[in-house]
Amino acid sequence: MVKVSEAPRQAHPMAPLFWHQGLWQQLDQRLQAGRFPHATLLTGTAGIGKATLAQAFAARMLCQSPRSENALQLACGHCKQCALVTGEGHPDLRLIRPETGRVIKVDQIRELIRFAQQSPQVAKRKLVILDSADQLNVSAANALLKTLEEPVANTFLLLLHQGGRPLLPTIRSRCQQLRLAGPDRQQGLDWLASHNQQDSHSHGAALDWAAGAPLHALELLQQDSLGQRQLCLDALQGYLKRELDLGTAVRPFQKLTQEEALDLLLLWAHDLVRARVSTDQVRDRSAAAMLGYLAGKQPADTLHHLYEATLEARRGLIYNLNPELELMALLNQWQDLMRPSGGKSPVTR
Numbered sequence: 001m002v003k004v005s006e007a008p009r010q011a012h013p014m015a016p017l018f019w020h021q022g023l024w025q026q027l028d029q030r031l032q033a034g035r036f037p038h039a040t041l042l043t044g045t046a047g048i049g050k051a052t053l054a055q056a057f058a059a060r061m062l063c064q065s066p067r068s069e070n071a072l073q074l075a076c077g078h079c080k081q082c083a084l085v086t087g088e089g090h091p092d093l094r095l096i097r098p099e100t101g102r103v104i105k106v107d108q109i110r111e112l113i114r115f116a117q118q119s120p121q122v123a124k125r126k127l128v129i130l131d132s133a134d135q136l137n138v139s140a141a142n143a144l145l146k147t148l149e150e151p152v153a154n155t156f157l158l159l160l161h162q163g164g165r166p167l168l169p170t171i172r173s174r175c176q177q178l179r180l181a182g183p184d185r186q187q188g189l190d191w192l193a194s195h196n197q198q199d200s201h202s203h204g205a206a207l208d209w210a211a212g213a214p215l216h217a218l219e220l221l222q223q224d225s226l227g228q229r230q231l232c233l234d235a236l237q238g239y240l241k242r243e244l245d246l247g248t249a250v251r252p253f254q255k256l257t258q259e260e261a262l263d264l265l266l267l268w269a270h271d272l273v274r275a276r277v278s279t280d281q282v283r284d285r286s287a288a289a290m291l292g293y294l295a296g297k298q299p300a301d302t303l304h305h306l307y308e309a310t311l312e313a314r315r316g317l318i319y320n321l322n323p324e325l326e327l328m329a330l331l332n333q334w335q336d337l338m339r340p341s342g343g344k345s346p347v348t349r
């Protein structure tokens with residue numbers, strides 16, 4: 001059993017992750033200058049720290065006496081407002097996120113509108129964090145537009161949006177947009193090492209799978225997803241060698257979340273393109289032999305096509321009603337890569 005030193009996401013973080021400190025200072029300067037936008041759209045890869053930043057900054061905006069730490073103005077953690085934020089809940093802070101069915105429904109936005117129209121109860125301002133703005137259904141998005149078009153004084157919206165997913169242009173255009181970056185690779189690895197005791201090889205593998213997003217990588221490590229990943233790789237290789245049928249090969253992928261399964265296929269498809277240049281460029285070393293072999297069989301166009309198809313499947317994920325079929329279609333595309341040479345394949349485990 002892997003021991004984890006501390007939870008990656010506190011319920012109400014009071015400080016940003018270190019790779020967002022510069023962004024925090026920019027936000028704070030706007031706040032102090034009285035120029036904080038009514039609606040801010042924070043965009044970035046899943047697990048990069050959007051929610052941590054939004055929650056910590058909301059706490060800072062509600063706090064009565066922010067403290068200074070490393071040149072950052074942070075919520076003090078002790079005042080009445082902070083006690084409400086970290087305790088039973090602050091009446092002037094709302095968090096809206098998808099309910100069952102993975103969409104934000106119009107009722108949730110109507111509740112947001114009612115909240116926005118009230119005066120603050122105990123703080124100077126009101127804050128709404130809308131997590132996963134990309135999962136608003138159409139009527140919810142239209143209802144939200146009304147709020148964005150008619151800003152209420154001292155009410156601030158922080159919308160979180162996973163990069164690469166569609167968002168109504170009318171919503172996007174009414175928000176101040178901020179794209180959140182992650183740490184560089186070494187910083188990401190250092191952060192993982194301080195939160196997880198597995199070896200550096202595992203940290204690197206999880207970070208690649210998570211597209212460089214450290215919080216997501218930590219979740220993968222904590223769920224022992226790397227073991228499941230090996231089962232997926234074995235299954236894909238078995239399918240390529242025709243030792244497994246498609247229905248059997250897809251099963252290990254279905255044990256992952258849809259996001260994780262598609263991210264894994266995306267990592268391998270991307271590595272396949274890189275392997276066309278050199279197998280040294282393959283990040284997932286356990287898949288390097290397979291990827292090198294396949295890349296050598298196919299023109300670059302074909303490899304790019306698989307990568308594009310996987311990327312499209314990943315982006316369209318929330319609209320996909322049959323993930324099993326999607327995964328099977330992608331595995332079939334991998335099988336197609338085996339075709340031209342024919343005969344017995346030297347794919348290795």
Ligand SMILES: [Zn+2]
Pocket residue numbers: 063064065066075076077078079080081082
């Ligand atoms: Zn405080």
